[in-house]
Amino acid sequence: xxRTKTLTEKNGYxxxxxxxxxxxxxxxxxxxxxxxxxxxxxxDSVPPTLTFKDEYSQHVSYELAFNxxxxxxxxxEILLDSCVYPCQxxxxxxxxxxxxxxxxxxxRKFRAREIFDxxxxxxxxxxxxxxxxxxxxxxxxxxxxxxxKHGALSIEYVLPExxxxxxxxxxxxxxxxxxxxxxxxxxxxFRDLKKKGFTRVExxxxxxxxxxCMDQHCHDVLVFPSSLKEELLNLDLFADCKLLLQ
Numbered sequence: 449x450x451r452t453k454t455l456t457e458k459n460g461y462x463x464x465x466x467x468x469x470x471x472x473x474x475x476x477x478x479x480x481x482x483x484x485x486x487x488x489x490x491x492d493s494v495p496p497t498l499t500f501k502d503e504y505s506q507h508v509s510y511e512l513a514f515n516x517x518x519x520x521x522x523x524x525e526i527l528l529d530s531c532v533y534p535c536q537x538x539x540x541x542x543x544x545x546x547x548x549x550x551x552x553x554x555x556r557k558f559r560a561r562e563i564f565d566x567x568x569x570x571x572x573x574x575x576x577x578x579x580x581x582x583x584x585x586x587x588x589x590x591x592x593x594x595x596x597k598h599g600a601l602s603i604e605y606v607l608p609e610x611x612x613x614x615x616x617x618x619x620x621x622x623x624x625x626x627x628x629x630x631x632x633x634x635x636x637x638f639r640d641l642k643k644k645g646f647t648r649v650e651x652x653x654x655x656x657x658x659x660x661c662m663d664q665h666c667h668d669v670l671v672f673p674s675s676l677k678e679e680l681l682n683l684d685l686f687a688d689c690k691l692l693l694q
Contacts, residue, residue: 460552460561463570464501465509470545471496472513477544478520487524487533487547490540503689516551522594522606523547526554530590532583538576545576554591554603558584622652623672623680624663624694632690634668640685669694 474492500506516523527533527550538546552561560581580587591603600606604615627637638648641660649659655673663669670691672680677693685691 459559460556461508461512462501462505462564462567463573464499464567465505465512466545466549466552466573467570468498468500468505468509469512469516469548470542471498472510473516473548474544476513476517477547478517486528487543488540489543503692512548512552515555516548518607518611519551519603520547522603523550525594526550526587526590529593530583530586532580532587535579538579542572542576545572546580549573549576549580550587553580553584554587558588620674622655623674623677625670625672625680626692626694627668627670628690628692629668631688632685637670637685637691644683 474489475496477489480486498509500509524533524547527546533543533546561577594606595601595603598606604612607615627634641648645658647656647659649655649661651661651664652671654661657673657675660670660672663671680686680691681693683691686693
């Protein structure tokens with residue numbers, strides 16, 4: 449399970465994640481003025497029905513949707529500049545899926561997604577994926593032109609400076625991790641973390657890379673340095689949902 453999650457993060461997500469992310473994005477995307485609408489998203493008057501396989505799927509679905517929202521203007525510009533949109537075979541009702549999957553495709557450097565044998569395919573996702581991937585060269589070129597236009601080293605620098613500063617502050621915040629005491633005791637967590645090379649310290653001010661401390665107010669919450677996020681998510685404790693990132 450740990451290995452599957454690690455690969456999922458690097459090589460794309462299950463079909464159901466894209467569908468849920470698209471439904472979320474459909475409800476939160478920025479509406480443009482009528483005289484400025486170039487990309488149409490179909491009808492969003494009916495609240496979406498979301499079905500998540502597990503907590504991890506729910507987390508990455510929302511994360512993907514909000515990343516697409518953050519870069520909505522850029523993603524729309526890429527679709528239009530590359531002439532990938534509009535497309536007769538992709539109806540307005542699937543535009544949210546197109547945008548969400550484009551964000552993920554560029555985040556993977558336009559590499560093909562790894563398909564997992566155990567997942568149930570969703571026709572709309574596979575159709576949209578094939579369409580985008582067939583135009584990956586044009587999409588990559590359009591992204592490069594956008595970066596040159598904005599003088600940006602990466603897409604993060606296309607964002608307004610105020611947003612970038614907020615993200616920098618957020619990324620520096622310590623990570624809070626909840627211990628799922630239905631599955632593991634505090635002492636077993638301490639022992640497992642010690643085996644993995646982690647040292648327990650008194651407070652955040654004592655952090656030195658592979659360290660952590662107890663939350664001062666919640667006895668079942670641990671706090672880690674922000675730099676350890678990827679390494680923490682690869683631990684068996686997280687794969688088994690014994691520790692949950694807040």
